[in-house]
Amino acid sequence: MPSLTAIRALNATLKRSTSHIPVAIFVGGTSGIGQGMAEIFAANTKGNSHIVIVGRNRTAAEKILSSFPKPDSGSVNREFVQCDVTLMKNVHQATTEILGRYPKINYLVMSPGVATLEGRNETAEGIDKKLAVHYYARWKFLRDLLPALQKAKDEGEEVAVMSVLGPGYGGAINVDDLALKKGYSLSNVALIAPTYNDLMMESFAVQDPRIPFIHSCPGFVRTPIATSSTSWLLRKTSGLVMALTRPLSVSPEECAQYMWYGINSTATTPGAWRIGEKGDDLKKKRYFGDEEQRTKLWEHTTEVMMGALITS
Ligand SMILES: *[C@@H]1O[C@H](CO)[C@@H](O)[C@H](O)[C@H]1NC(C)=O
Ligand SMILES: *[C@@H]1O[C@H](CO)[C@@H](O)[C@H](O)[C@H]1NC(C)=O
Ligand SMILES: *[C@@H]1O[C@H](CO)[C@@H](O)[C@H](O)[C@H]1NC(C)=O
């Protein structure tokens, strides 16, 4: 594993596009790792890239977007798409908007997160909020934007998809209760969402075997998730937790460097990938799931999406 300094420097030696301006979408790019990945992308393309941030906080997004370097010449897009991703209807609207403007997409990075200590809380669409953000919304972004990713691939450009959650931290899932309506507990949600992400990436890799679909683990990052949490307890204790764990954790920028390393230097061939906190290949370490579960999860998800989009 190269050092962080080496990874930062390595970037300079990578071959990069000269023929096209790459397009990158960062869902959850208003803070934490998503923000870090957007900033690194902007810096390393020297501003010669189109960047879309999807999230809730417009003030944060505009501040981040305006900090990016300007391109050498011509104009590039710096765009914010406002979206509360707990609702699939909102995701649908966001992807329609994005597709309308970007028929071709090179990078899709998804890292929206919620930290809560509350129990099951359903959205108006009947989906558990935590699962909506950690799984269903990501599935829908990927599903809807896939044609644009494929178009970039068709034209011989670089393409990668990354969902930042937690490969290696998942657990066994129950195909008879995929929506977790019966067996809800916070530890259940925490355990199944990573497994769903593994299975999701495998399904998409079957659909398009030319693209790397990466599920990555951020490790222990000092993100603002806990401080913006709706939970009183988590909010009250996060400062202390941060202080105590600081020596063990990495900054969002450091984590984002490792994540890009994972995209550019580890996941160099198409297929489903599980990438660790240093951008390393986790292979099947602590992997749960099988082909039957993969198929059932896909069917379940398409049903949930149809249901969500017709309720209002
Ligand atoms: C990455 O590479 C680009 C292009 O060579 C360079 O301008 C940029 O400073 C590098 N970024 C870092 C963090 O080293
Ligand atoms: C690799 O990662 C950087 C972000 O550091 C990005 O700007 C670059 O275009 C990526 N892809 C390639 C093929 O170098
Ligand atoms: C939105 O972002 C701004 C700037 O980073 C921050 O000051 C503000 O607290 C954020 N608002 C919410 C609701 O998180």
Ligand SMILES: *[C@@H]1O[C@H](CO)[C@@H](O)[C@H](O)[C@H]1NC(C)=O
């Ligand atoms: C569910 O979420 C709503 C809106 O965010 C919140 O007001 C409510 O307290 C939550 N309920 C539970 C049981 O957590």
